[in-house]
Amino acid sequence: MKKETDDKNAFERVQIARDAERPYTNDLLETIFSDFQEIHGDRRYADDPAVVCGFAKIDDYEVAVIGQQKGRDINSRRHRNFAMPKPEGYRKALRMMKLAEKFGRPVITLIDTPGAYPGIDAEERGQAEAIAFNLREMANLKVPTIVVVLGEGGSGGALAIGVGDRVLMLENSVYSVITPEGCAAILWKDAAQAPRAAESLKLTAANLLDLGLVDEIVTESEDWKIDASTSQSGGEVDNSKFEKAANELKKAILQNLKQLEKMPFEKRMDERYKKFRNMGKFIC
């Protein structure tokens, strides 16, 4: 855990966070996690491929993993809906959390979404309610919960799986209330002002650590990437370099799991509440 260096500006980090070579949820399930068993469906309406949920192992821990999933080619992107979950995705995520709570297993969530899907069907099925309900239920989830922002932390659509005892951010991930393009279009009436908006929004891991909104930054080595060309052609992917790079994240998750496991239940719940309770800067 060390603070990122200032060698990249905010918008460069936004672009890195969105890059097709960026490791996604499934890439981590194949490296730092093992024995993954996916589960499907929200038992209300459908299964949402933009959210991946299941049981996995990390070292000797049985954990629940919930992650937003992007695609690397046009078909998989469409299939994953560009990692923009619909209400059923958030409801599936909550089902996974409740299963973890029932069986006393920690929850690890992996955030990587441009935002919750803005569409007619999503609104009809209660996108706002699905997000809101997850916020309330996660605040009160009885098992240790670790949140990792992998790439894009897109507003409420990210936060809906983002309330936990520990919030970690990868060095080049971003977490924002609105996309820089959206912000620029509204405030400067010009989407080309996105780099300026990115700077103003203070959305980098270092910014958010300073503001007290996240707990820890996980450094990325230069091998924190997936060879997109190999994975696209369906050929054998050589993950060995990435596996080494991903070890940093694995260590960070394990270290936090060990700390949380040792904490008395009441203290852990109390600290989670206080952490979010104290977020915000105002005059009084």
Place this chain on the structure above:
Amino acid sequence: MSWFRRKDPKLEGQTTDEERKVKTEGIFVKCPECSEPLYKADLKESQQVCTNCDYHFRFSARDRLATLFDDGEFELLDEEVSSADPLDFVDSKPYKDRIEQAKKSSGLPEAIISGKGRVGGHTVFAGAMDMSFIGGSMGSAVGEKITRLIERALHENGAVVIFAASGGARMQEGTLSLMQMAKISAALAKLHEAGLPFISVLTDPTTGGVTASFAMLGDVNIGEPKALIGFAGPRVIEQTIRQKLPKGFQRSEFLLEHGMLDMVVDRREMRQTIIRTLNFMMNDATVRRKK
């Protein structure tokens, strides 16, 4: 990037802010829905609802609380909590100036006011948002005021009622605004555990991070007639899916039909409906047992 075009033609069934605002000059106001000229004195009497067609004009936060509490009496809370400029944010003007201007033009200290009083004899902690303060947007100060309101209700075994009116999170406070959604929802989780009521009233408009947090977490969710309620704004959706939205989409009646609201209530019936609901929900025996 074209999905935020501001000069879009009006969406069907939508009225502009200008049309919604009660004109302050003269003694007449023209109803934007039925074009009937209305006496301002009559409108005040009818809580800014058209006496001809029941169109709901915008209603100020102060009027909301005054028409909710018994005899219009309540104690204002946390008035000293107001917005800072934690990110030194500057768009077309500095955020600091925007805050000062909003205070002057709205006569409000923040985009929400909150108070304690009695409603049908029950102890109630109520908040009302106001669109005239930076579009009713939620920043750190709004989040803090709502969280304190909920914590006070927890401490004093009271109920919480919030009238939402908001364009969403306040961009000028970046991720700090976003986190207010989690902060308030965490406080509501405690209220829920304690067996205390939260009644959410969604008024025109309630969108974005406010809808996707406390406004949808009521033990009952009440909408005002024809209020625009949604997660994504209609323009963003149109630009994403590239087709016209169906008539009545994201209006209260649409949400009622899709199971997201418990009732759509005329503003003139709101206080009585809330009292009826509190009579069911306020149960000392439950609260004692849970504590």
